[in-house]
Amino acid sequence: MDKRFIVDRFEEDYVVVEYGDETFNLPRVIFPDDISEGNVIDILIRINYEETELRRKRINNLARKLFRRE
Template identity: 50%
Template sequence: MIKGIVDRFEKDIVVVEIKNGDDTQDFPRSIFPKDIEVGHVVYIDGDKVRIDREETENLEREIKELMDDVWED
């Protein structure tokens, strides 16, 4: 099973940043749920993809907090 974050879409390909953040891997868009978005945390097992919505929300919250700290007056 591969854990990653959706990085971008290129035609019929979904580019996923793999857990360590150093690598990306391309997957056919057809295996992903229709509501997939950039930034979603996903688990990929063969041709099955599951969006981890809770972890995605946690990641979004963490990024927002970091950005708020950077841009704080």
């Protein structure tokens, strides 16, 4: 089975990417302007721990305010 990410086609604001036997619709805005059908692409995913922690703190603060007894 071929396990490369390949641009299959464009549908409105999405790029349809094949990976093996599966397809994924990804937002067009995350791709470079010169992307085209048939391109083989590399995808790097990493966790942004700093932003994750800030988001967790904001959500916890909102939850505390929402469920605070008065």
